[in-house]
Amino acid sequence: MKTAQEMKANSVMLIDGQPWMVQKAEFTKSGRNSAIVKMKLKNLLSGSTTETVFKADDKVEPVILEKVAVTYSYSMDTTYVFMDDNFNQYELNADDIESVLPYIVDGMTDICEAVFFEGKVISVDLPTTIVRQITYTEGSARGDTSGKVMKPAKLSNGTEVKVADFCEIDDWIEIDTRTGEYKCRAKAPA
Template identity: 30%
Template sequence: MISAGDFKNGLTIEIDGVVFQILEFQHVKPGKGAAFVRTKLKNVVDGGIVEKTFRPTDKYPQAHIDKKEMQYLYAEGDMYNFMDMETYDQIALTDEAIGDTMKFVKENDMVKMVSYKGNIFSVEPPMFVELEVTETEPGVKGDTATNVTKPATVETGATVNVPIFVNQGDVIQIDTRTGEYLKRV
């Protein structure tokens, strides 16, 4: 059990059977009245964000989140197939369970399966990926104003805004958390 006075960013707790991750917390000691802890919590299953206040003496069980690295094999219809590289067990997850987290992941890339009590609720792609640009318009000569971007389609089918000097066939690095272009490799 963790008391609200011991909350830290990134900690996962269980409140009424729902698992939350603490995004922000603040201990508030008003001039009058009792102290309290103001928090911003993220529901780890559905991604919803909630703001709650707690008394510093409130206690909640810590939720243990498991992360296991697996290899993405292939997509078949609306199912994504993954393999545990230690046991060679394969699992398939639906498109609904994964969301859009796989838009920058190629076949045979390693991803992290995030689960609570054996139920996988999220897939974390690598933070940075290198993908080849398969389609983009050529840059217009003379269009050199700062921060000019154009859309580019990468080999996984996702679209990313890239600087005008990036051409078809270039390999670029992308931050999967934000979907932003980082650099040409």
């Protein structure tokens, strides 16, 4: 058991038999009252979020989730199939992987991590940065040199990302999967 004060962002704890990931934890100690920890939590099974307050010395049960390296294989309707090195297939609904769905494209070779809770796959984590190709974007706006000029661009799966003004159609770009932001131009994957 750990205290609420010891729980940091991205750690997982068990509340009423459900795994909750700490998205944000803020420790506060005022003069009169006892120390508290305000937490923003996400339920890993249902995807719902909530904010709650714990006393700093409240006991919580941490959970260590098992992770397995997988690659995207194929999709059928709203089911996405991932495969590990031993050719085991893991099926997930679109609702379970809603946050990574904009970056999943046919033929992708990125190594992902399947996250398991009690032997059941509950989500998939993408690498921090991925490389994707721009399929459509407008031309550059001439003369605007005021700073970091961004414009919309579409990827092959229809996802729209803001990219630097100098990016063109067929350019490969790096995207931060945590924020969905363009990072830089990149070389085509081998």
